Amino acid sequence: MDGARETGAVTAARAGIAGATTGAALELRGVTKMFGALAAISDVTMTVRPGERRAVLGSNGAGKTTLFNCVTGDFLPTSGTIRLFGEDVSAFPAHERIRRGLRRTYQISLLFTGLSVADNVYLACRGVSRGRFSLLRPRKGDPLLTRSLELVEAVHLTPHRDQLVSELSYGQQRQLEIALALAGAPRFILFDEPAAGLSPTERRELVAILTGLPSHMGFVIIEHDMDVALRVAESVTMMHNGRVFKEGTPAEIENDAEVQELYLGGGHHG
Numbered sequence: 496m497d498g499a500r501e502t503g504a505v506t507a508a509r510a511g512i513a514g515a516t517t518g519a520a521l522e523l524r525g526v527t528k529m530f531g532a533l534a535a536i537s538d539v540t541m542t543v544r545p546g547e548r549r550a551v552l553g554s555n556g557a558g559k560t561t562l563f564n565c566v567t568g569d570f571l572p573t574s575g576t577i578r579l580f581g582e583d584v585s586a587f588p589a590h591e592r593i594r595r596g597l598r599r600t601y602q603i604s605l606l607f608t609g610l611s612v613a614d615n616v617y618l619a620c621r622g623v624s625r626g627r628f629s630l631l632r633p634r635k636g637d638p639l640l641t642r643s644l645e646l647v648e649a650v651h652l653t654p655h656r657d658q659l660v661s662e663l664s665y666g667q668q669r670q671l672e673i674a675l676a677l678a679g680a681p682r683f684i685l686f687d688e689p690a691a692g693l694s695p696t697e698r699r700e701l702v703a704i705l706t707g708l709p710s711h712m713g714f715v716i717i718e719h720d721m722d723v724a725l726r727v728a729e730s731v732t733m734m735h736n737g738r739v740f741k742e743g744t745p746a747e748i749e750n751d752a753e754v755q756e757l758y759l760g761g762g763h764h765g
């Protein structure tokens with residue numbers, strides 16, 4: 496049944512991917528993750544170019560989070576290969592993938608709520624730098640201090656930089672989490688439903704932040720909000736029952752009759 500769902504688009508994408516072993520930021524080949532007898536993801540093949548922004552869509556249980564966990568090293572795949580910037584990291588633990596420039600955000604908050612916005616970002620920058628065990632206070636001219644204020648600006652929180660995290664709105668806290676993921680100049684980021692729980696205004700802010708990231712910084716975003724996902728991504732992988740169901744541009748995915756039937760609930764459009 497799943498096999499029958501594979502479309503010509505997927506077959507064509509696979510053919511393209513087969514030749515693209517070099518130069519990819521992220522490359523998955525035949526990745527499967529079993530939980531007992533359940534295949535959470537099956538034979539997932541996907542290539543993301545450096546700087547590319549890819550959305551991974553799919554209904555609940557489609558396998559999106561499992562896919563992320565396999566890429567980050569939180570789970571080791573049952574079979575298949577994962578390459579980061581050409582290097583086979585399939586068996587690497589999470590920290591080795593972080594060292595290679597991979598970052599992720601989580602749906603749960605990992606912030607220090609009793610510290611200010613600027614201090615949270617400074618500590619994140621410190622945590623990924625040399626000398627991270629030093630307890631010295633930051634001094635004026637400290638490059639990490641400068642960098643952390645740049646990151647606060649990149650997530651549009653400069654007016655709130657001295658505020659305690661506990662005083663921020665939920666949306667601002669999510670913005671701050673993006674700044675933490677940007678610490679240490681990552682090469683590739685996985686965003687796990689960054690728009691979840693945000694108001695329409697906060698969603699617009701999120702779209703502006705994500706589209707404003709440096710162009711060399713590729714990312715994959717899991718997002719239930721199609722509007723956000725299709726506005727920030729240049730390519731889309733649609734998953735269903737643990738498999739890649741379709742790949743295409745946002746316009747192709749949005750206008751695809753099978754996608755509309757499966758995911759958008761029939762007549763919904765735009």
Ligand SMILES: Nc1ncnc2c1ncn2[C@@H]1O[C@H](COP(=O)(O)OP(=O)(O)OP(=O)(O)O)[C@@H](O)[C@H]1O
Nearest residue numbers: 530533534535553554555556557558559560561562
């Ligand atoms: N640790 C686990 N143990 C057992 N089964 C799991 C585990 N994690 C995920 N699954 C199962 O794998 C399948 C895919 O789950 P996954 O969370 O990856 O989907 P998803 O697309 O992220 O869904 P959602 O949008 O609800 O987060 C589901 O059937 C889920 O129940």
